[in-house]
Amino acid sequence: MSFPQAILKLFKSRHKPITVGLTAEAKANPPKHVAVIMDGNGRWAKKRGLPRSSGHYAGAENLHELCKWCIEYSIDYVTVFAFSTENWQRPQKEIDSLMNLFIEFFTRYERELEAEGVRLRFCGETQELPLAVQDTMKKAEASSIKRSNLQLIIAFNYGGRREIVRAVGKLLQEYRANEIKPDNLVEADLSAHMYLPDVPDPDLIIRPSGELRLSNFLLWQSAYSEFWFSNVLWPDFNKGDFTDAINDYASRQRRYGGLKEAE
Numbered sequence: 333m334s335f336p337q338a339i340l341k342l343f344k345s346r347h348k349p350i351t352v353g354l355t356a357e358a359k360a361n362p363p364k365h366v367a368v369i370m371d372g373n374g375r376w377a378k379k380r381g382l383p384r385s386s387g388h389y390a391g392a393e394n395l396h397e398l399c400k401w402c403i404e405y406s407i408d409y410v411t412v413f414a415f416s417t418e419n420w421q422r423p424q425k426e427i428d429s430l431m432n433l434f435i436e437f438f439t440r441y442e443r444e445l446e447a448e449g450v451r452l453r454f455c456g457e458t459q460e461l462p463l464a465v466q467d468t469m470k471k472a473e474a475s476s477i478k479r480s481n482l483q484l485i486i487a488f489n490y491g492g493r494r495e496i497v498r499a500v501g502k503l504l505q506e507y508r509a510n511e512i513k514p515d516n517l518v519e520a521d522l523s524a525h526m527y528l529p530d531v532p533d534p535d536l537i538i539r540p541s542g543e544l545r546l547s548n549f550l551l552w553q554s555a556y557s558e559f560w561f562s563n564v565l566w567p568d569f570n571k572g573d574f575t576d577a578i579n580d581y582a583s584r585q586r587r588y589g590g591l592k593e594a595e
């Protein structure tokens with residue numbers, strides 16, 4: 333299946349009017365890093381009598397829209413959950429479709445992503461993926477390394493617990509090599525072994541589709557993230573919804589366990 337014109341038309345026509353813009357507060361203090369759990373593709377397709385794969389194609393279209401909103405709003409990093417370490421339990425047909433879609437996405441948007449200055453990065457157990465997917469990842473990463481408008485990080489075969497276990501394994505190797513001492517361990521030692529240690533923790537995590545859970549996404553990095561939940565299914569989640577999330581984020585006070593300045 334390739335990006336089918338009928339689905340794209342359906343996708344383009346679903347936008348509700350966008351009535352809000354960014355508040356002055358949000359313009360002055362946008363999140364540096366937003367993460368999105370792109371949930372609800374299956375239900376979006378089912379509501380239209382389409383196969384689940386059509387929902388994923390519409391979801392991938394929306395991922396490109398998301399990049400444009402982030403650039404417009406001066407957001408530096410966006411991480412999206414595209415395939416979890418648990419998604420292998422889905423029917424083989426759906427897994428195959430998601431792998432193909434992953435490859436097609438980069439062919440379809442190669443030029444736009446380049447023109448928009450989007451750098452591509454990936455996190456997850458990428459070595460377990462089909463070779464064609466790994467190859468696409470390597471090419472996308474290498475060819476986009478100098479772009480600086482936005483870093484799009486795609487979590488693919490990603491699980492937060494797996495990431496933590498992998499980091500602990502690396503620390504144990506360092507211990508065996510006498511490079512670290514358990515009594516001196518600090519949080520930064522574990523952070524240094526996450527997939528992308530240079531990427532700041534997400535300021536805001538958005539989950540559309542009405543589900544109220546983290547589903548093993550960015551467990552270590554989300555310790556002080558703000559959350560935004562919405563009932564809108566991911567392919568329908570538009571710029572207005574995104575703007576609401578950013579405005580709400582900017583109106584919150586983040587205390588990281590401390591107190592407000594005046595208290």
Ligand code: FPP
Nearest residue numbers: 370371372373374375391392414433434437
């Ligand atoms: C969850 O919705 C979504 C996924 C498991 C896949 C998300 C993938 C995309 C949006 C495509 C991304 C493409 C690229 C190129 C990275 P669901 O299927 O669980 O929806 P449901 O809860 O309604 O069944």
